[in-house]
Amino acid sequence: MNVTVSPAPIISPASSQSQKVGSAASCPVGMLTLFAGAILWLLCASLLGLTTSLNFHAPTLLAGHGYLSYGRVHAAQNAALLYGFGVPSALGLGLWLLCRLGRTTLAGPAIVFIGAIFWNTAVTLGVGAILCGGGTGFEGFEMPAWCAPILFLSYLMIGLCALLTFHQREPGPLYPSQWFVVGSLFWFPWIFSTAALLLLCVPARGVLQATTAWWYARNFDTVFLGFAGLASAFYFIPKILGRPLHSHYQAALAFWTLALFGSWGGMPDGAPLPSWIISLGVVGTVLMAVPILTVATNFYQTVREDLNTLDADPTLRFTYVGLFFWVIAGAQQIVGALPPVSVVTDFTWFGPAQKELFRYGFFAFTVFGAIYYIVPRLLDLDQSAWHPKLFKWHFYLTFFGVLISYISLLVAGIGQGILLANTGNSFVDVMRRTVLPVRSIITGDLLVALGTILFLINFASVLATACRRCCAERKESA
């Protein structure tokens, strides 16, 4: 590996304190649109998730309406979460980190704004189309064929601005967060175009569609979302604690091994494929232990003297809890890929449990943390603009919501797997016996949805404060 990190005294985020990037003067509308859209879509995904959970309580309730049937709402929820929340928040986070760490301003803010509008319009149309029966049938790549090019082009608009912002950075060493942001922004267009081409434009032959869809879904989660979330953690934890990151070498090791091994796998054992593909996937997934352990030790070494102050700051609290969930989700992925385990847990709720923890527990949490830090600074306000009570409730509701959903899904998954392994249990009997934990997911969904509503209110009140102040200043100058 061509890692050329110069040793220790590299810039730490703590040193770029006085820099004011993307203040009101440089028009942060693009980034704010990305974040606002992301939060609205997260709420939308939570509500769609509630609808799917409702199916396990009263399957006949929504039976008369095609657009509310389980399969469609499930696909729409996935699309809203991944494309409505995931991509825009990763982009907004990435753009801000590139500005801040490169000590520069955003290149082409107008293009970012237009791109964000196009992206959100495309997601709205796409999710609507999925509810009307236009989904592709591929998990993780649900957006209909006509929607994919719009998404791709609007991503390119924003991605290009990110690239220019990165290019015009002040010369100097790169901080790990910059690698992670660049990696995540670079990864998405490649996997997305591959999937769009091989699944929608020129559909691959037979089972190759399935391998492409699995490969895409794995890369989207582990590498794209993973890099974006870690970029945020690598910036905010050292920054707010005011101490340098323990080791840049370890960060580089984690970065390259995650890029290399995180992008392998995703195929269930026993899939109708040549077995080398599945084995290679298992090897890659197990080797994910390297980046997980490296990141975990690196952060532990960084924060070990501040363990009691980790709760002090909203950003810090969300970020370290998110990081903790990342380690658990990664460990579960590794254990679940081992053949003796996967034979039991494949095709059960075990997989969705891991995804829930990764997407909500890790990614959404790091994004929340980042938004609590970034948005006041974009608007020239300070941290106190956030309502502390709303923050507190947001944290506890989402934390316990995610935890309840995760544990219920995990229990349901393991139970299902063990019961199904015994051929004496009929399939429907197993489903009936494991429906109780599946039903309790609705509690978790409800808590997460409530938390997101509080977050949205808090976000709106910060925007309103900024608007009021802006108006007052204008009156004064008039």
Next chain:
Amino acid sequence: MNSGPLLFLGLFATMACSWTGFVLAPQLQLGGLAQTNTVVVGDVLPQTYPLAQPGEAHAGSEVYRANGCAACHTEMVRPLDLGSDIQRSWGVRRSLAEDYLFANPVMLGSQRIGPDLANFGQRTDTNGVYLRLYDPGLITHGSVMPPYRFLFETRKIGFFPSPDALVLPDRDAPPAGFEIIPTEKARALAAYLLSLRQDGYLFEAPPPPLAKTNAIATNAVPAVKPAAK
């Protein structure tokens, strides 16, 4: 690692690794897959496998896609030593790449909230599909599947009752003078589900070897043990 171009080059290389391994190489190995012949089983001669999907079945696969059926149903049977798929008589052999040659889109699914459907066509008939879609609890007591009533139409019985009308027990029976008939979508979906059968024994998945016995050979069909559900 402080140079932008070097960072991009490294990312490109790692990405290319994954792309070559999981997109390009499978394409090279399986992209040219063609119809093949089944292996000889007893006195059954080799047959072309798989056969192309009938038009109505393809239309049905679009209904399957549109309603996200793959969210709860897989379409792949794992080998005998992996899981209990074959013991649950979801298939006689493991699924192979050849089985999906004519499917588009290929919806293998990732979760089983309902049973595997790779060989659903062998387990039921048209009426069975309709009843399961209209009221899943009718055939499988305790099913968690939601009903898909929007695929059916309740209409007034005309001069003659429709031959397609669903025969339903009291709990689902339509009001007097009305009948429930499947829409075009339900018909297509049924055609698709009934076309799902991976029954050709191929070179990669030969029939299970017959047990060697000293019994005198007969022409009688061996008694099949009833499979566990």
